[in-house]
């Protein structure tokens with residue numbers, strides 16, 4: 254272990270392994286001085302325990318910070334104790350006369366990524382004995398960005414290139430124009446990128462992909478478990494041997510081959526899986542882009558990310574309509590959501606993400622899509638009727654006779 258330079262521990266969510274915090278705490282306590290790159294990606298549902306790191310895993314990371322070059326954390330509970338006990342749990346300084354800069358100096362740190370997971374609920378470490386399981390803990394993101402910004406302005410990160418915190422926000426089932434997004438909080442530049450993602454169907458009924466539009470200008474389609482990798486702009490990468498390193502380290506190493514996460518272009522995805530989503534359909538109808546990664550001022554903005562409605566168009570209950578001042582309903586406007594377009598209820602994201610594929614499968618089994626097509630055809634009959642009546646009134650005719658057959 255004396256030559257270890259990079260340690261990456263990933264505990265898959267939903268796996269069989271029961272993670273106790275003190276196991277990680279013990280590993281961190283034994284970390285050799287040679288280790289300069291650290292990644293902890295742990296299941297957010299940590300098992301409480303009584304050993305080292307149980308109260309604050311942050312306290313076990315803190316002693317290593319001053320020598321680390323690259324650090325990535327995705328852990329269930331986190332707090333400003335990461336930087337020492339002078340910070341209160343809300344990220345403010347506890348003392349009027351803070352200690353000198355040397356107490357908070359991280360001269361080698363080049364990239365530091367904190368991922369609060371896609372519903373943004375990495376929680377503050379135990380307050381008044383509350384546990385993550387009790388769900389009585391507030392989200393940690395605001396305290397952390399305040400603390401990180403304060404340290405950056407003090408000059409604590411002289412070599413930093415990426416100092417990002419990521420959290421997510423969901424779509425709004427009551428407002429079709431609101432899309433789910435990752436928030437990439439750029440502490441150095443005091444900006445936030447809202448990065449939209451949209452679910453599309455995967456290659457099987459039990460899998461699903463996401464469309465992502467990144468601040469780097471890419472639009473790609475990837476299996477949903479990889480979307481955060483692109484929100485983080487692949488700051489850490491995996492090799493063909495299965496090990497993980499900071500991308501900056503791999504760039505200087507010719508002896509490793511990077512295994513990039515699967516990513517398809519839109520045209521590749523469409524030709525392979527024939528999937529679609531409302532955003533693509535709306536953009537096809539209006540002939541312009543309506544949703545993109547958006548930069549916002551500051552580090553705490555969580556306002557909804559909207560798909561825009563362009564001039565000359567209006568948003569109806571079933572899609573976009575040319576805004577020509579008419580209240581007539583066009584036959585082509587009627588198109589109820591198909592299963593490709595329907596979004597799962599928020600329940601699946603917040604509580605039981607593993608049930609989402611089941612939701613898709615049940616919808617397929619109940620043949621919702623063909624049933625919707627039948628309804629659309631019936632709507633078409635009524636639209637034709639409305640058109641005839643409209644023409645009849647316009648022509649000032651006094652009678653209109655319909656015959657029923659069968």
Ligand SMILES: [Zn+2]
Pocket residue numbers: 308309310311312330331332333334335377378
């Ligand atoms: Zn903590």
